[in-house]
Amino acid sequence: MDSRIGIIKNYASTIQSQLIELRRDFHAHPELSFHEAATSLKIQAVLRQLGISFTTGWCKHGIVGEIQGELSSNRLVALRADMDALPIHEKNECSYKSTHEGVMHACGHDVHMTCLLGSLMILNQFKSLWGGKVKFIFQPAEEKLPGGASILIEEGVLNQPMPDLIIGQHVQPGMEVGKIGIGPGAFMASCDEIYIKIIGKGGHAAQAHLCIDPIVIAAQLVLAFQSFMNREKPANQASVLSLGTIETNSEATNIIPDEVKLSGTFRALDENWRWLAHKRIKEIAVSICKAFNATCEIDIQIGYPCLINHPDLTESLIQLGEEYLGDMKVERLGARLTSEDFAYYSQVIPAVFYRLGVGQVPGVHRADFDIDEKALEHGAGTMAYFAMSLNTNGVL
Template sequence: MIKEKIQELAAGIFEQVVSFRHHIHAHPELSFKEFETSLFIQKQLGAWGISFTTMANTGVVGLIKGDLPSEEVIALRADIDALPIHEATSKPYTSKNKGVMHACGHDVHTSSLLGTAYILNQMKASFGGTIKLIFQPGEEVLPGGASIMIKEGVLENPKPSNIIGQHVMPFIDAGKVGFRSGIYMASTDELYVTVTGKGGHGAQPHQNIDPVLITSHIIVALQQIVSRNADPRLPSVLSFGKVIANGATNIIPNEVKLEGTFRTLNEEWRQEAKRLMKKMAEGIAESMGGSCEFKIMNGYPYLINEPQLTDSTRALAEDYLGKENVLDLDIWMAAEDFAYYSQVTNACFYRLGTGNAAKQATYSVHHPNFDIDEDALKSSTGLMAYIALKQLGN
């Protein structure tokens, strides 16, 4: 009966969830500046009589307490921020904020959780326990809104035993979802390197200390940290995406700026790798007559899906969507600040299929043409409501 009722409510709220998504997508806001998005969420929750509080400035936390006796608490999370990307689509709901776009699907997460909130609120007479609705800001930039909300007590008063999150995946067809138990997503650290030498004329290299050459050696050498120091059974990624020399064809600059990312799936190796990288870069620069400032901005930890919770959640997804619509996922070396929740409580983070080749909904997240097959919203709201109620023991 619970499943059928949820499916009925999900079908009834579908068009409104689509309209929520269109509004949020058309009015994206950058991390920790989601003021209008936050007010929009508050307005919807308030209209349904769902109590809420705010934290981390733009975060919203709603509470739905079932009428039946139970002390169980579960949390559901959606992120609400957008990216500094200029949207290239020409849909009626294309971003109206130039240079800002919901290219990572957070508009889907937010509208879906609003739909889930509606369903659960309509059903509170028939379940016991409390559902905490976490609309979280700032997932896209360090230190991550999750870390701030945890510090401000989002996982207290009441304290959830589990937290569930979903994230769009354009490489999975709409109507399907994907799960992985155990370690799933990577930690991420940002590297900011300044190599200093002595600039001068490119025709007189013997009178200079070339920071471009030093940087080149550093980039190549640091890859050996991964290939020769990491356990080959442990995924590790070191990538540099930004190199700024600002010289010219005949000008050797005084310094070179280098920026990159390091990702892995083990905290001990993560710390050791960063120590080795800093030591190697500084040593190479010094040996070649220059100097190196190697700054590391510590990012998100790795994300782990608690096995028992994930396995039971997967089984519920199979029951709700059909076994043929639930897929196995591989390790994903991208990072997510949902990982902070997974480090302090039982967590399950699964993928919501949003792809459809016939509708050109196949572009990767963070792409200016990213969009979804909105049929995914037919399952996203009801599935999460079903998981929440069943995990509460109803």
């Protein structure tokens, strides 16, 4: 067994109370995407205390820096945590409840920042136990398009030099504390928003033959989309097209409206299928409208891409996770159709995103979300061990 494991675990439990304090401070003072100014200052203060240098101003409030181990290695591993909160009114009545009305760390990004700071405390304390460099990325605006990750990449976060790999973690409600979950290949979905306007010709509902009824056309379109997904989607792939709204500008029972607007979300786990589906969604909408003498406007707003966990790197992390957390403590997880802007990093360099067990707690994006804080020392320690181990030359 790697002798560093005991050392990391001991230190992680020593700093646990400090991590709880940090997490509660982040939790009590959440900030929305692109507005993480005070959060950023807090992180900067901790880094200064640790004597770790960094640069700021990435996507406004992001922080990026490097620390170097003392052993010989030319490896560079990147660690990422997101910083933003959600526009949700917190319903918990805890001492660290959000003090910012209508804003809440309901997706656990307070936990991710705390765990990354904890990992840096460990890596900084035991530089003699590892080599190469660790690049840390505190990233703003995960929750809002176009996503802080895509902006950071444009700003050059993966350049000079390019990291060999990047890892990120996310809280997982319902998973036991002391466990992580991970899976190779497609792990999270692309997410695009579909907006369709069907333009017909309104009039008296009793004189439908003088109108072009966009409601009937919309009904056909909804079913055509489901037939398309059912018959054209590759059978071995998960993907979904769900319409969330259908609306008209009419409120009367006896009026055929001029227009119907539909909107929905399209999710996929494969980029080829994703772009083919966009083309087909447009073709189907245009041709069904044309068949019934209506016209249509269609706008697909491009969201986050598919998040692909590098297969070999994932296997390495499963093995390292079992070494650190113990047998049966790494769950193999399949893909899910939620999305994450960490996906952008996975398009550029080998990347793995894994889930951190935070106990039997309500799900993320809920007003009563919270975690079992015991998860913090596991989140910090596991990430530190990953970084130390992956920074050895020759390991993927």
